[in-house]
Amino acid sequence: MEIMLPSLGDERKETYSPILPISPTTGRVLYVPLLERDASRGEIVFEDEGGEKTRMSVTGGRAKLQWKADWAGRWFALGVDYEMAGEDLTESVRLSNRIVKALGGEPPAGFNYQLFVDEDGKKISKTKGNGISIEEWLTYASPESLSLFMFQNPKAARKLYFDVIPKTLDEYWRHIEDYPKQQGPKALDNPAWHIHGGAPPEATPPVSFAMLLTLVNAVGGELEVLKGFIRKYRPNASAEQLAAADALASYAARYYKDFVEPKKRYRPPTDEERAALLALATRLKEIGDGADEDAYQTATFDAGKAHGYEKNLRGWFAAIYEIVFGQHEGPRMGPFAKIYGARATAALIEAALAR
Numbered sequence: 001m002e003i004m005l006p007s008l009g010d011e012r013k014e015t016y017s018p019i020l021p022i023s024p025t026t027g028r029v030l031y032v033p034l035l036e037r038d039a040s041r042g043e044i045v046f047e048d049e050g051g052e053k054t055r056m057s058v059t060g061g062r063a064k065l066q067w068k069a070d071w072a073g074r075w076f077a078l079g080v081d082y083e084m085a086g087e088d089l090t091e092s093v094r095l096s097n098r099i100v101k102a103l104g105g106e107p108p109a110g111f112n113y114q115l116f117v118d119e120d121g122k123k124i125s126k127t128k129g130n131g132i133s134i135e136e137w138l139t140y141a142s143p144e145s146l147s148l149f150m151f152q153n154p155k156a157a158r159k160l161y162f163d164v165i166p167k168t169l170d171e172y173w174r175h176i177e178d179y180p181k182q183q184g185p186k187a188l189d190n191p192a193w194h195i196h197g198g199a200p201p202e203a204t205p206p207v208s209f210a211m212l213l214t215l216v217n218a219v220g221g222e223l224e225v226l227k228g229f230i231r232k233y234r235p236n237a238s239a240e241q242l243a244a245a246d247a248l249a250s251y252a253a254r255y256y257k258d259f260v261e262p263k264k265r266y267r268p269p270t271d272e273e274r275a276a277l278l279a280l281a282t283r284l285k286e287i288g289d290g291a292d293e294d295a296y297q298t299a300t301f302d303a304g305k306a307h308g309y310e311k312n313l314r315g316w317f318a319a320i321y322e323i324v325f326g327q328h329e330g331p332r333m334g335p336f337a338k339i340y341g342a343r344a345t346a347a348l349i350e351a352a353l354a355r
Contacts, residue, residue: 003098004068007091018069019058021046029064068092072099075108083108086115116160124160132160140255141209142247145169147195162259169209169251173244177204203240205248207233207339211331212252213260218325218340218348221253233339264326266355273319276307277353280320281346289342296342297334324352 005013015033023030026049035053036045044063048054056062065073071092074080085093090112097107116131118124124131137146140162149168152158175192179200182190192200207230219225226249231242269277280303287295304316321330330336337345 003095003102007068007095016066018066019044019063020066021054021056021058021063022061023049024054024056024062025050068095069099072096072103076100076103076105080108081106082110084111084113087112088115111154113154114157117157119159119161119163121157121159132162136162137165140251140258141165141169142172142251144195145172148172148175148191151191151194165255166209166213169248173204173208176200201240201244203238203244205245206230206237206241207245207248207335208331209248209252210329211335211339212249213256214325214327214330214336215340216252216256217260217264217327218344221257223249223253226253229339260327265322266326266352267322268355269319269323269353272308273323274353276303276309276316277320277323277349279303279306281349284337284342284346284349287342291338291342293332293334293338295334296337296345297332300333300337324349 001016001018004016004018008016015031017032017034019034020029020031021034021044022028028049030046030049032046034044034046036055038044041057042059043055043057045053045055064070072095075083075096083093093110093112100107116124118130122130134146145165145168148171149158149160149164172192172195175190179187179190179192180202187193190200212226215226215229219229227242227246230245230249231237234241234245237245280300283299283303284296287299300317300320301313304310304313309316317330317333318328320333321327333345340348
């Protein structure tokens with residue numbers, strides 16, 4: 001009581017008891033003050049729901065401990081040696097540690113993590129519905145990507161909303177790709193090692209999730225069409241690589257339909273942007289479909305530099321994404337032109353300019 005009472009308000013102090021008797025007549029947990037306590041016999045006296053003064057043992061399932069005391073009691077009785085808790089329970093951890101020590105036990109080692117927040121940095125609330133459920137995340141991305149999101153920087157409050165899914169999914173595959181190149185402590189620091197219990201998969205998809213989202217934008221959400229483009233882009237990919245890419249394509253089709261397509265907003269080009277995009281379309285047709293992606297990427301850079309973007313290439317790529325794809329972000333144009341086709345990409349640009 002000396003530990004708990006200072007943490008309570010004046011009114012709560014008057015009736016507080018760490019032990020909650022269970023009524024022998026109704027079976028309900030009673031939030032009532034204790035009239036007597038007999039520590040030597042392990043008994044308490046309280047007023048039951050019908051007003052009867054009742055003496056009862058606190059063992060054998062006849063009573064339960066109230067919150068905070070309940071936590072400490074579990075640690076003590078079960079010998080718990082490690083407990084994680086959110087930042088909102090920091091004070092509860094401190095009080096429970098003191099209670100365990102008062103009982104003669106050793107508090108568990110602990111770790112306090114920050115809570116997720118929504119897109120605007122506000123606390124996630126079930127009533128507001130401003131969070132993402134596990135089931136919703138797994139509709140649009142793999143369980144491993146969710147594990148990565150949970151793994152990263154738990155000491156910081158992180159924004160949890162649907163827009164973080166594509167980035168996290170691609171980050172997961174980058175960690176898988178990096179793992180074979182790493183040795184010793186660096187390999188053990190790779191989240192992939194922890195997510196997969198020390199044995200990350202060897203095969204990685206030959207195309208990124210961001211790329212597939214843009215490809216869906218261009219060709220529609222037909223899954224078999226997407227798979228066909230992937231195989232055309234990487235004809236020598238292994239069966240394991242293609243299986244990973246096919247799973248990504250399924251996630252991309254669903255994510256695009258629910259989150260990208262409703263937000264698409266094309267904007268008209270400025271005269272400068274129109275000239276640069278026409279030059280890019282012309283150059284892509286000249287190069288044709290047989291070149292490597294570096295040739296298409298170079299053509300994209302050159303078109304921007306030749307039309308006033310030599311010092312603002314970020315603005316040039318933003319213009320491509322907003323005018324051609326109706327999005328604020330997109331993939332590298334070299335790989336996109338390779339997978340979609342140089343002539344088809346040129347036609348996509350011309351259609352955007354005619355819109």
